[in-house]
Amino acid sequence: MNINEYGWDEYFESEWNKMQAQNMYPARIIADYGQMLRVVTHKGEVFVNRPLHKDNNYLHLAVGDWIGLEETETAEFPLVRFVLSRKTKFSRAAAGIEAKEQIVAANVDTVFLIQSLNRDFNMKRLERYLIAAWDSGALPVVVLTKADCCDDIPQKLAVATASAPGVEVISISSKTGEGLEEIKKFLLPGKTIALLGSSGVGKSTLLNTLADKELLKTHEIREDDSRGRHTTTHRELVLLPGGGILMDTPGMRALSIWESDTGMEIMFGDVEKLTGQCRFYDCKHQNEPGCAVRFALNSGELDIARWESWLKLQKEMAHLEAKKEGKLRLQEKQWGRQISKLQKELRKK
Ligand SMILES: Nc1nc2c(ncn2[C@@H]2O[C@H](COP(=O)(O)OP(=O)(O)OP(=O)(O)O)[C@@H](O)[C@H]2O)c(=O)[nH]1
Ligand SMILES: [Mg+2]
Ligand SMILES: [Zn+2]
CATH class of the missing domain: 3.40.50.300 (P-loop containing nucleotide triphosphate hydrolases)
Incomplete structure (x- = not known):
């Protein structure tokens, strides 16, 4: 099997060389069955287990990823050692x-x-x-x-x-x-x-x-x-x-945005620019005087449906940010507890 047909190119070659992987060979994930993954290598198709990360979560792998495999004498399937940096x-x-x-x-x-x-x-x-x-x-x-x-x-x-x-x-x-x-x-x-x-x-x-x-x-x-x-x-x-x-891919029920800068800029750059032109920096774009958004909506320069889309996306992304921060605070709390426990044990010694 020629892995170039599966998309292996200079980019992955150079990423691979950075890993200095000894006794390993590259594979591309071609199907995801949850715990099992089907991959293609220079030898053909094989199954591998999705590896566990240090913190007992499954390692973040997706179909299309290039990974490093290692054969061992004991394991039934080749072991996944790392994932190459993604192009997209x-x-x-x-x-x-x-x-x-x-x-x-x-x-x-x-x-x-x-x-x-x-x-x-x-x-x-x-x-x-x-x-x-x-x-x-x-x-x-x-x-x-x-x-x-x-x-x-x-x-x-x-x-x-x-x-x-x-x-x-x-x-x-x-x-x-x-x-x-x-x-x-x-x-x-x-x-x-x-x-x-x-x-x-x-x-x-x-x-x-x-x-x-x-x-x-x-x-x-x-x-x-x-x-x-x-x-x-x-x-x-x-x-x-x-x-x-x-x-x-399986049909998606909903597509919630994970993170966006370029995408929002390309799709809604004009709206974002308008929101920066209001008289008050904290304008809610409702009835405030000097609101550039209201002005553009009234003159027809800004389409109401696009404005509504933007508002909804902003709300959704703010909600996601709050969730991300909440998760961070929780992790900090857990680390804090672990550290004070360690400190206590050290003091006892
Ligand atoms: N008339 C018509 N029907 C089509 C066309 N393409 C697909 N279909 C029909 O649409 C139905 C669904 O097609 P699928 O290919 O299973 O849809 P899918 O997007 O893969 O759906 P999921 O796997 O559930 O995400 C089938 O009955 C197809 O025959 C088309 O160009 N014209
Ligand atoms: Mg389908
Ligand atoms: Zn405004």
């Missing part, structure tokens, strides 16, 4: 009370942000995906599926293009083949593309169509509410016959 990572905030990053895809070059042209079409959701994509370091492309089920494509394309400045928007149908040529120009040898979007938008169908093979299970969407059934249950990388690597 697409993250979201994990659901739950604790502030936790979930890496959805690692080392992807391009992300296809997928929505279907029927009922799934939602611009607020697309804004979120775009923010996360810009922050990931990968190139976003908007892919609108099921063109065969839509009779107002130009209108929807226009709406999507307006929400995604500077991003290519492609409408396709896996059924009729429409738009697939435009997709194919992104399938380059050694380049990785992640398919991201809600359940039922046709991610696995697109992968099967491009691979020209039924590699992945797909499923009719539910009759009653036209939502997907969460058919894909794990993330997986697939090497296409003509070159290029595609990552299928």
